[in-house]
Amino acid sequence: MNGRERSARELIDATLARIENVEPQVGAYLSVLEREARERADALDKRIAAGERFPLAGVPLAVKDNLVLEGTVTTCGSRMLERWVAPYTASAVQSMLSAGAIPVGKANMDEFAMGSSCENSALGVTRNPYDLERVPGGSSGGSAASVAAHEATIALGSDTGGSIREPAAFCNLVGFKPTYGRISRYGLIAFASSLDQIGPLTRTVEDAALAYDAMAGFDPMDSTSVDRAVEPTAGALREDLRGVRIGVVKQFDTHKLGADIDDVYDRALHDLEALGAEIVEVELPTADYGLATYYLIAPAECSSNLARFDGVRYGLRVDGADVAEMNERSRAAGFGPEVKRRILIGTYALSSGYYDAYYVRAQKARTLVARDFAKAFESCDLIAAPAASSPAFRFKSKSDPYSMYLMDYYTIPMSLAGLPALSVPCGWVTPEDGKRPMPLGLQLTAPLFAERPLLAAAHAYERATTHAAKHPTQIAEVAR
Amino acid sequence: MSSENLDIAYVAKLARIALTDDEVARFGAQLGDLLGHVATLADLDLESIPATAQVVESRNVVREDLERASLDRETVLSGAPQRQGAFVRVPRIIGQA
Numbered sequence: 001m002n003g004r005e006r007s008a009r010e011l012i013d014a015t016l017a018r019i020e021n022v023e024p025q026v027g028a029y030l031s032v033l034e035r036e037a038r039e040r041a042d043a044l045d046k047r048i049a050a051g052e053r054f055p056l057a058g059v060p061l062a063v064k065d066n067l068v069l070e071g072t073v074t075t076c077g078s079r080m081l082e083r084w085v086a087p088y089t090a091s092a093v094q095s096m097l098s099a100g101a102i103p104v105g106k107a108n109m110d111e112f113a114m115g116s117s118c119e120n121s122a123l124g125v126t127r128n129p130y131d132l133e134r135v136p137g138g139s140s141g142g143s144a145a146s147v148a149a150h151e152a153t154i155a156l157g158s159d160t161g162g163s164i165r166e167p168a169a170f171c172n173l174v175g176f177k178p179t180y181g182r183i184s185r186y187g188l189i190a191f192a193s194s195l196d197q198i199g200p201l202t203r204t205v206e207d208a209a210l211a212y213d214a215m216a217g218f219d220p221m222d223s224t225s226v227d228r229a230v231e232p233t234a235g236a237l238r239e240d241l242r243g244v245r246i247g248v249v250k251q252f253d254t255h256k257l258g259a260d261i262d263d264v265y266d267r268a269l270h271d272l273e274a275l276g277a278e279i280v281e282v283e284l285p286t287a288d289y290g291l292a293t294y295y296l297i298a299p300a301e302c303s304s305n306l307a308r309f310d311g312v313r314y315g316l317r318v319d320g321a322d323v324a325e326m327n328e329r330s331r332a333a334g335f336g337p338e339v340k341r342r343i344l345i346g347t348y349a350l351s352s353g354y355y356d357a358y359y360v361r362a363q364k365a366r367t368l369v370a371r372d373f374a375k376a377f378e379s380c381d382l383i384a385a386p387a388a389s390s391p392a393f394r395f396k397s398k399s400d401p402y403s404m405y406l407m408d409y410y411t412i413p414m415s416l417a418g419l420p421a422l423s424v425p426c427g428w429v430t431p432e433d434g435k436r437p438m439p440l441g442l443q444l445t446a447p448l449f450a451e452r453p454l455l456a457a458a459h460a461y462e463r464a465t466t467h468a469a470k471h472p473t474q475i476a477e478v479a480r
Numbered sequence: 481m482s483s484e485n486l487d488i489a490y491v492a493k494l495a496r497i498a499l500t501d502d503e504v505a506r507f508g509a510q511l512g513d514l515l516g517h518v519a520t521l522a523d524l525d526l527e528s529i530p531a532t533a534q535v536v537e538s539r540n541v542v543r544e545d546l547e548r549a550s551l552d553r554e555t556v557l558s559g560a561p562q563r564q565g566a567f568v569r570v571p572r573i574i575g576q577a
Contacts, residue, residue, distance in 0.1 A: 087551050087559065180535050289521060313559070319571070345514060358518070362521065
């Protein structure tokens with residue numbers, strides 16, 4: 001881009017044409033920023049012509065619709081904010097803009113980031129580009145689908161219990177959640193404040209590293225932002241894993257996932273060893289308590305964060321005889337069922353008489369999860385695990401809420417401990433209920449603040465394999 | 481940790497969400513089910529374990545008490561469901577109509 005092989009405008013025009021072509025099938029975006037993208041591209045081209053250089057010049061960017069971008073309708077996938085226009089821009093989005101990236105659309109998502117399939121969006125359906133009858137994953141489903149379908153080069157998502165890593169795995173992408181506090185949450189509409197993190201979904205580890213380098217760093221606007229030097233990652237990517245000890249978790253036995261899936265993860269471990277890594281067994285004794293811990297903490301925090309949506313200052317209002325009735329009716333109309341469920345369970349867990357038994361207890365269990373990881377990292381440098389228990393499933397196949405929560409089983413513990421983790425493509429299986437091979441993701445986790453060795457190792461694995469190179473074919477067939 | 485104590489209608493009142501009877505029944509069942517799953521936390525010995533509020537252990541973060549630019553009022557009010565001049569309008573809060 002900076003070398004002027006193509007102008008930003010050309011790149012954006014091509015992306016917008018692709019979006020127009022495939023969106024009817026994929027549905028990744030809730031809004032496409034055609035005019036704004038072209039204006040930004042033209043402005044960027046002028047600055048490049050004048051001699052400025054940008055690390056992500058002209059990169060078409062999808063922005064998950066829980067990130068505010070000034071002047072854009074920012075919905076969180078909810079009727080509550082269906083028409084709300086953001087009056088400011090999130091710090092992380094601003095960082096990407098300053099690096100030269102150009103937002104082309106706001107990506108669909110599970111409502112208020114609650115979900116693992118994107119089916120909880122109240123405003124649109126997003127399909128998995130690798131099999132249009134399957135979900136793209138969630139909650140950053142639109143972000144994943146946009147990059148997988150070549151409707152963006154980089155997408156920003158958010159991850160609370162797995163919402164970047166799981167859709168990345170479902171859509172054959174790299175999905176990266178940094179250490180809690182590394183990327184500012186200012187402008188990310190909050191779901192669970194002690195868990196939420198912004199991160200990139202990309203085709204390659206290098207792109208994820210570039211995006212992370214652009215966004216990471218202390219931000220005074222976020223009181224949980226960590227004031228700690230960021231070691232740049234994009235220049236430190238490795239081609240081998242000599243000297244790297246990779247822990248495999250005894251509690252995460254992939255035999256349980258079926259022979260086909262087990263084979264893929266087995267082969268992934270062999271590939272890691274072939275690169276020079278030493279595989280060691282580690283334990284996370286409290287791994288099985290992760291779901292219970294998370295599904296008390298996250299709903300509790302969400303019940304607090306979503307209290308602001310009361311019909312008063314912004315968003316949907318349904319009138320009532322008094323303020324309480326207005327609140328109750330606005331929230332009844334504005335929130336979908338999963339959001340209501342989580343607010344209710346969260347309110348209950350925080351209510352008088354139950355606060356100690358539920359919320360505080362879960363916070364203590366969280367300490368145990370974090371300690372388990374710290375202990376495991378005494379004998380390894382990275383932990384390898386599945387990103388999800390299955391490939392992308394068919395629409396409406398998980399009608400029971402708890403069966404959907406189980407999709408987060410492998411990603412929740414890392415969120416609870418605040419650790420940096422990513423998913424990288426590791427192979428294919430053809431599900432029993434389908435004909436198309438679907439991707440699987442290998443989740444790599446590092447100790448707190450160890451983004452650099454994490455991305456370095458993921459890059460080595462990616463370069464030694466060819467899984468990422470397989471592009472969706474179903475869309476191209478229909479679009480012809 | 482008994483799900484029999486889960487009074488959905490009461491919790492909905494606390495959470496300011498109006499539920500239909502059908503939702504009360506349906507959510508009651510689904511959340512009762514979830515509480516059954518989270519009951520496994522009772523297995524853990526958490527007696528001497530400190531709670532983790534958030535993992536990076538920030539302390540009270542404050543800034544200098546200096547005036548600085550905020551959001552433009554017009555822009556913010558334009559997002560309000562009902563406004564009256566420089567105010568957001570809501571149903572009567574104090575006293576009888």
